[in-house]
Amino acid sequence: MTISKDGRMNSIKTIVIIISLFVFLIAPANAVVSLKTKDGKILRWKNYTEEGSDYCTMSSAGKFCIPKNSVISISGESEDYGAESPEEIEKRKKEKEQYLKEKEKEQIEWKIKENLTKIKEKERNKTEALNACLNNASQQYQQEWDANCTKKGLNSGCSLPATVVLIFDQRFRDRKEECHRFFKN
Numbered sequence: 001m002t003i004s005k006d007g008r009m010n011s012i013k014t015i016v017i018i019i020s021l022f023v024f025l026i027a028p029a030n031a032v033v034s035l036k037t038k039d040g041k042i043l044r045w046k047n048y049t050e051e052g053s054d055y056c057t058m059s060s061a062g063k064f065c066i067p068k069n070s071v072i073s074i075s076g077e078s079e080d081y082g083a084e085s086p087e088e089i090e091k092r093k094k095e096k097e098q099y100l101k102e103k104e105k106e107q108i109e110w111k112i113k114e115n116l117t118k119i120k121e122k123e124r125n126k127t128e129a130l131n132a133c134l135n136n137a138s139q140q141y142q143q144e145w146d147a148n149c150t151k152k153g154l155n156s157g158c159s160l161p162a163t164v165v166l167i168f169d170q171r172f173r174d175r176k177e178e179c180h181r182f183f184k185n
Contacts (some may be wrong), residue, residue, distance in 0.1 A: 024099055024165055035048070035071050036075075039070075048074075053069070054067055069095075073090070074100060105130070129183050130183035137172060137176050140172075141168060141172040141175075145157070147162060
């Protein structure tokens with residue numbers, strides 16, 4: 001039986017993937033340091049080092065680093081560094097409090113924007129409804145006028161007697177006032 005070069009490469013890749021998966025699954029069980037990030041993720045590392053503005057660890061895949069400012073707490077003991085100092089714990093606690101205050105502020109600002117949007121939409125709807133009511137009053141006025149002209153055998157928009165015009169005008173003003181009363185309050 002012969003195995004081609006491609007077949008050997010695929011077998012090697014498969015073995016590497018299986019070993020990496022095994023190491024990945026086993027590593028958390030041996031973890032002694034937990035890093036909690038601002039976005040709520042918990043990373044479990046066997047150990048870590050501080051490198052500039054990052055926390056780093058070595059894994060089978062190589063070095064992995066995350067920015068210090070994205071970490072809100074570190075708990076447990078590192079094989080290399082021991083427990084976190086009280087100063088570091090207090091610093092993390094203050095960073096967490098600051099982060100929570102910022103999130104609360106963002107949430108309040110979002111609610112204010114949402115409420116303003118709802119108020120603006122309500123006002124816009126009210127204005128649209130008022131305009132529709134006023135347009136309806138105007139159409140009724142015109143329809144009554146034209147119906148009166150037709151009743152007399154005249155064309156739409158004819159001249160009407162002053163007494164009839166006064167009645168139509170008063171009805172039109174009453175309808176407009178009713179629209180304003182209903183939609184402004």
